Amino acid sequence: MSVATQEFITSILSKNIDKQAALAQFEKLSDANKTQLLNQLKSSLIEQNLLTEDKLAAIDQRELSAAHRQFISELTQEYEAFVPQSKKNIGKHQVHFVDQRRPFHLIKDLKKMHFQITYKSAEGAYVRDIDGNQYIDISGDMGVNIFGHKYAPIVDAVKASLDQGIPLAGYSNMIFETCELFSKMTGHERVLFTQSGTEAVMFAVRIARAATQKKKVVIFDGAYHGLSDAVTAMADLQGNSLAVGPGMLQEYADQLIVLDYGSAEQLKIIEQRADEIACVLVEPVQSRHPYIKPTQFLKALRTLTLEQDIPLIFDEMITGFRVGKRGAQGYFGIKADIATYGKIPGGGLPTGVIAGSAKYLDLVDGGTWDLDDGSMPKSKRTGMAGTHTQNPLKIAAAHAVLTELDKQCSSDEGCSNGSCIHTILNDRTAYLAQQLNQFFRSKGLPVVIDYFGSLFRFRFVDSYWGITEALFFILLRMNGVETNIQGNCFLTMAHTEQDIEDVIRAVKTSMSRLIDNNFFKKEQREQHQAQETTQQAKPKPANVAVATPEATPSTHDWQTLLNADLKKLQQEEC
Incomplete structure (x- = not known):
């Protein structure tokens, strides 16, 4: 969706247009944007009516009754019988195997079911475990997977590279071609491969500091930029930056300015402290909060950073190549000075990428200089190293991914063409979300x-990882759908329409079982009123939409629906 369309939606929802x-502006939109506009209008109505008198609330650990505990006990037995070999692996191998994810979201009452299953194979939209179960995989390999598991062009490219050997010290023709293709698709001048996404962000910040000779880095609350201490901190109630855990030094946090995301007031802080800020690092659509898409804030941020000559870095680990060739930058129509990538371009192999203007990337290698004349690299350079930065296997995978994306999306800016990979995936995801939001x-x-x-x-709107939410994901797995405990889910091109319907069915079945066993309770009216006030103060999800199961409506249907939506909005205003 274009920024202009997004602004039109905003004007309708804020009632700043008659x-x-x-209706006149609606007629000028493409069919795809008409559909998206109607979805977002209905999204607003959902949010306004989400907290009704009949709204249920998820119970938490403090409210478990004897019946709840009996259900958990019986479910534990079911689950252990469902994945016995996976559970056995945990006890057998935990002495030597360290898993940083294992304690994540652990709830004591569910400890016996808190373990990751052991996979045996993966292909297309499915993963299989060592107990013989097959799952529809919506984990998306934490954002890496866009084509599906064992995608032939990637597998073939990696095999061909492996057959040629894995020399790490020199160049290959493949890396030249891959960087050129990456530059063409993203619109950035120069491209640098790193060993991971975390490393890409870490080096991007170092480049910005070298360019500006300043120390402070602006980040935003709610964003995730990898594990580097250089970009990890949280803000206390007074706005001071704090280290987030043991082993993470306060000295690093002191160099970070943590601001609220999407708040225009926070831009004043950047302006006031511009003389000490090396760069602004932003996750344009935060993967933990995808409902926040602050278009005007990002535009103002871009204007401010240009005026103050502060490098703007977009962290596109998740959004890069997921919503279009140019990611969030194409979606918002904003060009960052530097952008960092990982996930999708690696094709399943560990990688990170920094792309940006020569003004900044030249600080790595000294820029372009000719071997046959008197030119020399620029003397101002920063340190950059890594044994596997140009590993031929990952470069081959990246080349295959980019080639396939280039084939399957005809527009550099993103398109509404029904055959475009991004349009297909976006529409399928919207359908899944709409159907389930309607059910919820x-x-x-x-x-x-x-x-x-x-x-x-x-998103459980009244809790954060309580026992009801945890049980939902366990039940979802038992109903044949594999997710990611960290929360992000993804559709891939391997998911068929039937797969999506099966996911919808599994979600409904899992939720219904929790309802039947009283893991949701009716809210008291006083609680409802208090939460309604709180909810109105929060940013509203931009893409939580309700869809009907009918086929895509005609233009006449669109006009009818839009009229109805506008009429309802006008009635509410009165």
Whole structure:
């Protein structure tokens, strides 16, 4: 969706446009944007009516009754019988195997079921475990996977590279071609491969500091930029930056300025402290909060950083190549000075990428200089190293990924062409979210699916990882759907329409079992009123939409629906 369309939606939802003007502008939109506009209008109505008198609330650990505990006990037995070999592996190998994810979201009452299953194979949209179960995989390999498992062009490219050997010291023709293709697709001048996404962000910040000779880095609350201490901190109530855990030094946090994302007031802080800021690092659509898409804020941020000559870095680990060739930069129509990538371009192999203007990337290698004249590299350079930065296997995988994306998306800016890979994935994800949001609302459940492109998350609006949410994901696995415990889910091109329907069915079945066993309770009216006030103060998800199961409506249907939506909005205003 273009920024202009996004602004039109905003004007309707904020009631800053009259009915006739809205209808006139509506007629000028493409069919795809008409559909998206109607979805977002309905999204707003969902958010306004989410907290009804009949709304249910998820219970938490403190409210477990004897019946709840009996259900958990019986479910534990079911689960252990479902994946016995996977559970056995945990006890057998935990002495030597260290897993940083294992304690994540651990709830004591569910400890016996808190373990990752052991996979045996993966192909297309499915993974299989060592106990013989097959799952529809919506984990998306944490954002890496866009084509599906064992995608033939990537497998063939890696095999061919492996057959040629794995020399690490020199160049290959493949890396020249890959960098040129990456530059063409993203619109950035120069491209540098790193060993991971974390490393890409770390080096991007170092480049910005070298360019500006300043220390402070602006980051935003709620964003994730990898594990480097250089970009990891949280803010206390007074706005001071704090180290987030043991072993993470306060000295690093002191160099970070943590601001609220999307707040225009926060831009004043950047302006006031511009003389000490080396760069602004932003995750344009935060993977943990995909409902926040602050278009005007990002535009103002870009203007401010240009005026103050502060490098703007877009962290596109998740959004890069997921919503279009140019990622969030193409979506918002904003060009960052530097952008960092990982996930999708690696094709399943560890990688990171920094792309940006020569002004900044020249600080790595001294820029372009000729071997046959008196030119020399620029003397101002910063340190950059890494044994596997140009590993031929990952370069081959990246080349295959980029080639396939280039073939399957005809527009550099993103398109509404029905055959474009991004349009297909975005539409399928929107359909899944719309169907499930309609179900959640019909049952009064405090759950919504937020999404951006083919990224989506289940959000329990009244809790954060309580026991009901944890049980939901266990049941979802037992109903044949594999997710990611960290929350982000993704559709791939391997998911068929039937797969999507099966995911919808599994979600409904899992939620219904929790409802039947009283893991959702009716809210008291006083609680509802208090939460309604709180909810109105929060940013509203931009893409939580309800869809009907009918086929895509005609233009006449669109006009009818839009009229109805505008009429309802006008009635509410009165």
